[in-house]
Amino acid sequence: MLKVEHIGIAVKNLSESIQLFEKLLNSPCYKTEEVASEKVSTAFFKQGDTKIELVASTDAEGVIAKYIAKKGEGMHHIAFDVADIYAEMERLKGEGFVLLNETPKKGADNKMVCFLHPKGTNGVLIELCEELKH
Numbered sequence: 001m002l003k004v005e006h007i008g009i010a011v012k013n014l015s016e017s018i019q020l021f022e023k024l025l026n027s028p029c030y031k032t033e034e035v036a037s038e039k040v041s042t043a044f045f046k047q048g049d050t051k052i053e054l055v056a057s058t059d060a061e062g063v064i065a066k067y068i069a070k071k072g073e074g075m076h077h078i079a080f081d082v083a084d085i086y087a088e089m090e091r092l093k094g095e096g097f098v099l100l101n102e103t104p105k106k107g108a109d110n111k112m113v114c115f116l117h118p119k120g121t122n123g124v125l126i127e128l129c130e131e132l133k134h
Contacts, residue, residue, distance in 0.1 A: 001081070001128075003049075003080070003081050004050070004079070004080060004081075005051065005080055005111075005127075005129045006044070006050075006051035006053045006079045006109075007050075007051075007053070007075065007077075007079070008052075008055050008075075008079060008125075008127070009052060009053070009054050009055065009073070009074065009075060010055050010064050010067050010068050010071075010073055010074060010075075010076040011054050011056050011068075011073050012056065012073055013056065014032070014042075014043055014054060014056035017054050017056070018032075018043050018054065021043075021045055021052065021054065022045075025047055025052075027045055027046070027047060028045075029044065029045055030045065030046060031043070031044045031109065032044075033108045033109065034058065035107060035108050036058075037105065037106065038063065038107070039057060039058050039061075039063070039064070040055050040058060040062065040063075040064050040108075041055075041056050041058055042054065042056075042108045042109075044108075053079075055076060064076070076125060077115070077124070077126065077127050078125075079113075079127035079128070079129050080128055080129065081129055081130070082128050083130070084130065085104045085113075085114060085129075085130035086104070089104070089114055089128065092116065092128075096120070097116050097120050098116065098119070098120050099115070099116060099117070100114070100115040100117055101114050101115065104128075104130070106132075109129075110132050111129040111130060111132065113127055113128060113129050113130075114127070114128045115127050115128075116128070
């Protein structure tokens with residue numbers, strides 16, 4: 001794992017949360033994006049090398065909606081940048097971690113992503129991210 005790629009925060013209302021984080025960080029949201037396959041809308045902020053992703057559900061039955069109903073808004077996941085997502089997935093499987101998806105999938109911000117089950121990571125949802133090469 002190369003570095004923390006971003007911190008994901010689950011929110012109920014993306015537009016209200018964008019306004020809140022623009023005030024909090026004194027910085028504009030630089031990108032919004034819908035990830036239809038995950039039933040979410042996202043918004044990104046960057047402070048120095050640190051990125052924050054706000055994640056809101058676009059479906060009442062979506063994973064983020066269910067998460068917020070159970071735990072409320074707040075810290076959802078930590079994403080790590082990896083050089084080779086396939087190799088890192090194999091390495092982590094070999095170490096006994098449970099992957100939530102067996103193959104990487106397209107995520108937000110031009111990334112291929114894979115999540116690790118939080119039961120094996122002290123309750124923290126971990127996302128692996130590899131930048132898509134063009």
